[in-house]
């Protein structure tokens with residue numbers, strides 16, 4: 001699949017994709033499928049250098065909502081006080097101003113509009129996920145359904161809430177809870193195997209994939225992007241696509257494009273599979289903790305923390321999630337831990353992703369900032385990017401996702417294409 005051998009010092013292709021997370025891998029596969037000569041580079045030594053290393057592995061189209069909602073404003077203070085806190089915010093000035101923009105975006109009208117649009121994208125993306133699986137290209141996609149549980153009875157009465165007895169008949173691994181709901185239209189998909197499947201298919205179709213190669217500089221000529229300088233190699237291309245998660249912001253800034261991405265840190269703790277594994281994902285709603293059964297492990301994850309992305313991971317935060325999960329799935333208590341990890345969800349201050357071709361910087365597209373929903377939205381993102389580049393199709397209704405919406409301006413100091 002991926003190559004570690006050196007690329008020629010100057011390489012000319014149609015497109016360069018930067019970043020081999022779920023989003024970049026999916027874009028590369030789609031471009032290769034359309035006959036585009038594409039090179040994908042990632043600075044990490046292998047798959048999983050960013051947020052796609054691990055996640056809750058859930059494709060749940062009905063749960064896809066923007067990050068900025070009135071509910072977030074209402075619930076964040078309560079979530080911050082929970083033990084363990086499900087939401088955290090470091091009192092760092094740069095984070096506080098970013099959080100201010102997030103809050104300003106959380107008006108009912110904006111949240112409603114963004115929610116409707118994201119729901120449509122998520123539904124379409126899920127359909128594309130299923131098509132990939134039907135073609136045999138996404139071997140780990142499984143329709144499992146999922147259960148939401150409440151430790152205390154929710155104050156609002158809801159028609160979909162089930163008693164513990166009904167829930168336990170659906171998921172026998174559950175310990176007593178106050179109530180819950182069963183959702184049938186949900187799938188699980190492990191992100192690293194998904195990335196590998198997309199890269200394998202892209203490589204079969206002629207794409208070149210290079211790990212251990214960092215994009216250092218976007219190259220420009222007369223104000224338009226003409227390639228990427230990457231560790232002694234010049235990749236010349238008609239189009240460059242930034243799908244580098246949080247790393248997209250630094251590269252975009254080189255050409256004057258402002259992408260105010262910040263990391264929303266989530267924690268993951270994986271335990272070995274066994275009799276304790278539930279048959280389907282279980283979400284513990286009060287704590288925002290998710291337990292997902294995967295082929296060889298049970299994954300527990302949760303929390304969203306904003307702060308300096310360079311701060312070290314706190315393993316105690318991962319353990320605390322396992323303790324919460326064991327209240328609902330007691331078998332997890334003694335299960336052997338096989339991995340602990342923290343990842344930065346690439347988040348935007350208006351809570352919706354950045355997907356599309358820049359009009360301010362020619363030959364540059366961005367696919368980043370997918371926050372909590374990168375895996376669900378990867379196929380539809382890839383289709384939008386591919387259609388814009390290959391077919392020159394950009395529906396007007398996609399403008400709300402534009403990379404130029406944060407005051408993107410062409411840079412005054414581009415680095416010109418250096419002679420090689």
Ligand SMILES: Cc1cc2nc3c(=O)[nH]c(=O)nc-3n(C[C@H](O)[C@H](O)[C@H](O)COP(=O)(O)OP(=O)(O)OC[C@H]3O[C@@H](n4cnc5c(N)ncnc54)[C@H](O)[C@@H]3O)c2cc1C
Pocket residue numbers: 018019020021022023024041042043044048049050051052053054055056057058059213214215216243244245246247248251265266267268301302343344345346367368369370371372373374375376377
């Ligand atoms: C705890 C947790 C649970 C989650 N659960 C879900 C879920 O259930 N469903 C869902 O849909 N989403 C979920 N998400 C979100 C999802 O994982 C992310 O939205 C998604 O992984 C983002 O993918 P990406 O490809 O945009 O970025 P990334 O996966 O971060 O990939 C970016 C890549 O770019 C590379 N890169 C960066 N800079 C450079 C550079 N200069 N040169 C070369 N390469 C570079 C990095 O090495 C990395 O590999 C969850 C996230 C977390 C943390």
